Amino acid sequence: MEPVKILFFMNSLKVGGAERQTIHLINRLNREKYSVGLVYLAEVEDLKPSLETKDLFTCECFARKGKLDFSVLKKLHQIISTHGVQLVVCVEEYPLLYTSLLRLIFRNISTKVITVIHHNIHLPNLWVQAKKYIYRICINSVDKVIFVCHNQAQYWYLNNGIHKSISTVIYNGIDPAFFNPARFTLPEKNRLRESLQFSKDDFVVGICARMNPVKRHIDFLEGLALVKKDGIQIKGLLIGDGPERGNIEKAAGQLGLLDDVAFTGFQQDVRPYIALCDCIAITSRSEAFSMAALETMAMEKPLVMAISGGADEQIKDGETGFLYTFGQIDDLASHLTWLAKNREKAREMGSKARAFLLKGFTLSTMTRSYEANFDQFFS
Incomplete structure (x- = not known):
């Protein structure tokens, strides 16, 4: 039996959770069952080195120009026709818009279409409302x-x-062998702490997120400041970079935290930095199913996470970490204080978090679930 021809259609190969998940899935799909190709709209290719391109039947950037580039439709139609694509997997709505237009124009196309949605839409302005109607x-x-x-x-x-009736849920997954705390020894972690001017006795809280307004790094800093007022030896590690970095650094100064926080900038490999932390905080206003949370769980660290999206599906509150209502800084600080005062229990929480992850949030589990859904169309 010939492998099923599947074409993945993405916005770009930028650094992002949806993009990483899609590339992991493409790399892991069973090539005896599926012949895989990839196309994407924008010439942003940060993650291309992690894509195993050697056995893809196509890997092409459409170099979209403007909001709606009709040359994309021509290129997409040519690839589907030339390669006999049987299934298009659209990652997020913009690729789906092009695919929907293609099906509308070329009604003889029998290709199946799946769309994968990795986010929520919250902004209540007129353009977003119009897009919601179109995308619906x-x-x-x-x-x-x-x-x-x-x-x-x-x-x-x-x-x-x-x-x-047309929907299903597949949890994101990560590779627990790659995100494995056993890879990092205590001397290695202590050396990295020293390089960041943290002592081995400091309780280090990390936040691993792109620095944009949605991630609410300033909530994180305000929580640290409250804990510090209680006389607790706490430090903050901000892993990542982004457009809000200047404002975040300014807020750290205003809160008197310049000697208590460190900024790593963008890191291709975040594992050593998560490993040196005692816990991780996720203060975002909006998450769907946080990859940073999964990485933290795999690295055996407890989480303190604002309730959003699938937070309560990832964290067992009080057992593998703590949940708090978004924006409630007092609650964030209270949970951090408890963890800092109960370090052995914090480590136990981290161990339970990894065990919970291994039950359902691995790349292997995710890939099998996708393959099962693909097979429903072609069995």
């Missing part, structure tokens, strides 16, 4: 829509009118 039509016309957690799926059903 596109999403409800696909053969299947995949969400990354149950809370996110419910959000889309209730707020965007997506049909439950």
